Amino acid sequence: MNDYSKKSTLITGAFFFVTIVIVVRLFWIQVVDTSYKVTASNNVLRYEMEYPARGLITDRNGVLLVDNQTAYDIMVVARELKAFDTTAFCTIFNIPAQQFKTTVNDIYRRRRALGYQPVAVMKQAPAEYYAVFQEQAYKFPGFYAQARSLRNYPRPVAGNLLGYVTEADTATINKNAYYKPGDYIGRSGIEEAYENYLRGKKGISIYVRDVHNKIKEPYQGGAYDSIPVAGVNLICTIDGDLQEYGEWLMKNKVGSVVAIEPATGEILALISSPGIDPRLLVGINRNFQRMQSDPLKPLFNRAIMSPYPPGSTFKVVNALIGLNESVVFPHTRYSCYHGYRIGRGVGCHGHPSPIDMMQSIQMSCNAYYCYVFRDIIDNPKYESIEQSFVQWCDYVKSFGFGTRTGIDIPSEQAGSLPSVPLYNRTFGEGRWKSLSIISLAIGQAELGSTPLQMANLATIVANRGYYHTPHLIRGTQDSSFVDKYRERHYTMVDTAYFPVVVGGMYRAVHGGAGATAWRAMIPGIEMCGKTGTAQNPHGEDHSTFMCFAPRDNPKIAIAAYIENAGFGATWAAPVASLMVEKYLNREVKRKELEKYIQENAPLKKKNNERKP
């Protein structure tokens, strides 16, 4: 082998070597390493969402509470952007020209990077603007409108219980794979609780795109595409008219009214005042921040979250416990000398004496319940005060206090009940007795009850001993949730004892002399009620009232709670009574009372006092 042929062999060898290196490399990236295939499909596939219409919500009579309106996101495709009349554009949408120009210039500068990926220049433009824009769309190359479905409220009521819809935040998107940036999600109230029903199913179209993000064709002829499925329509138990009327009555008052249909547990009205006008939370605006910083806390749903002392309405519970424990009987009479004079004592207002149980409810005698409560707690049947107190607590819990009722919207609070450890801490172990906790006899002290729980108490009395879980949604367009709520929750008190209490509550309204709730009387309706004036260490007393009507076969049980309004009889009772009239008669004849409630609202009075 001479030098030259050796060299030519070496050269040939080098060719072989390089070829083998290339072939091995090709084999590696084409056959062994699969990551390039993934990148290739990411490169080329574009997923386009089609948003479904959210489910509608109607009230118990089939009247719409929530439906949808179309708004338009104005999108621009940077690559198709050309010089256009910005002034005309800004005139259509009524936006400041300078800011808009900056936005558009910025998009134009990034047009290479953005390609055919649309960018929103304006979100949720109302339909009026859209119509004008469509007429002049030819003037704005690269711009187009994308329809989005927003919530619409035929009447501005029930904001707190309905909740609102907003764009899903990053935390939600990270937690739940269903949500993608730009998706809407229900927040608080029914919108949140029934999100899975209301949201429907997003449609997806997969397209093949080119390097500039321009859509070329459906992927695999659209085999993996799906069409959007609209959300499920819900039937709410709310009576829209009653809710609206109640909110109107509660104007300029801080508090809450809850009405329940006793036979089913369906909530007829759930008012928190001041509340949210749901229209203010539609779309993108700063109203939410404003409401958050409002000192009157309109976003705080008092009906299910605020623990108020129940006051005298709670005497009904103690009466029933006493009867069940046989420490008091319907005919038991106690004297009242303007109060209960043992220990620190509990005052009482002027009324005839002595009185029996029915009268005690009618006249709301404090002394009577101090006797009853002490007999319950000091019952020799139990070995110790702890034991009897625990028993009392169990009774109270069986009435739905101190525990969540299980209403079908989020954020419900349980309220509060005292406990043995609490008193052991306060007074020292073994150093408290019935007299130490005598305030519980009249629904004060450590008791905290939400207006919903008070309405539930009214329901229990109306039903003579049981309640159904209160709820807001009766069912969907094609399935009923009635079975879920069929179960009767009985209290620990024998149903035989309830008629006495019902009688007392009847006489509180209709009993004539000494009846505390005579203002609640509605001509032609047999109403049972119990007033309450909850002592408020922070200011004027809270005014509360619970009632149900008619006495037999009650159609509505209601609790009203008005903060800092004074006597229950003067404020809460008329409000509740007017609502009962509205619900049962569909029309309110007592215009005088309406006017009085409207014009002498506690909040208004206070505002007037402040103004010199």
Add this chain to the structure above:
Amino acid sequence: MRENHNLLNKLDWATIGTYLLLVFVGWISIYAAVYNEASRNIFDLSQRYGMQAVWIASTLFLAIVILFVDTKFYPVFANIIYTGVILLLVLVLLVGTEVNGSRSWFVIGPFRLQPAELAKVATALALARLMGAQGFVLKRKWTAFKIALIIGLPVFFIFLQHDTGSALVFGSFLIMLYREGLSGWVVNCIIFAAVIFILSILWQPVSTLMLCVIAGLAVFAIRQRKIIPAIVGAIAIFVPYFITVKKLLPALDIHTPHPDYIFLSICAALIIIGAIYAVRRKLRYFGYICCFFIGSVALTYSVDYVFDRMLKPHQRDRIENLLGLKEDLQGAGYNVHQSMVAIGSGGFLGKGFLQGTQTKYNFVPEQSTDFIFCTIGEEWGFIGSFVVVVCYLLLLIRLVIIAERQKDAFARIYAYCVLSILFFHFAINIGMTVGLAPVVGIPLPFISYGGSSLWAFTILLFILLKLDAARWD
């Protein structure tokens, strides 16, 4: 007729067959790369595939014309052709049009001509003429200068056009020079220099220097059969170095950012001791070792300068991306990344003709020209890529055989020029599409879109085929 008949018999049909196959593959790949629903006709002149059909037709005509030109024409006119092309290269600098940053195109109506492509043919002819002459001896200084001048002139002007890729192609003549008598040492040194260049970018200087020392000692041990002195040398250098760096300096609490200086000092001391010893013993090879070592050191330290000062930023980026020092998929690394995605997504069997999504939707830039191999890789998969790569290998081997059977030095040298150029284009172009070579804008022979390159490669090949056919005359 008789003469023609003879010509047909004498032609190397294996080469022509491979050539036609590659040209055809190129045409349909261009069709797939720029495929347009609106004009499916492969002869549509408004599309690149239509134009490529025109180029192919004209190039076949040209090939036939070349086959009829007398073989004497080439050695006689080689220098004139070379001069003419050099003039064109100068002219294009003055009146040429700038495309993609290189002023290397004459634009006449719809046609574009790149004289750099023709320069390859002309230089090959001029080299063959010079080196094929009677009594030519490569190792004379004057002839070496002449060769350098012939290669250097077009390289100079092409560099001025900012067409670095085409200029680098002329480096491939090294293969021809090697075959024609250049010492293997020169080639080895160049390869070694390239390795040091890459390692200097990747590693600390001290690591590169260590490798140089180990390589030098290894060569010394094998060539001179002095294994024990080599091991002694290695111990004499590395042991003091590691003791200094790992023990002495930490003990003295000195932290130097330049351990390489310590290493160099030790080496220098040893070289001085070694030199005294070598002079006494009259050991000549010690001089080579010194030269090798000094050369390595000089190269290692000049790389940073070359890399940072002489290369343009985009060239630096491309090299850094290739070496994995940078991951910039949107910028300098975009082309190669998208190219590898396209080829990699082809899988074993490919996505099928016109089914390549990366190809169809233009994810790879320059896909009908420099990155045409992506289309083959994506649509025909590993199988198709393999076939094409093997076609090139077979063509190159065939050309080696053709070259070696020439009796005439002119024909042989010319043949080696042709295969040098083809090999360089093939290796660098496909290497860059699969991320093995830096992005250098040179076409894939016979396949990439473009009249100038197709013409140039066809002329190159068919002059050789004509010379080969006439070898018995």
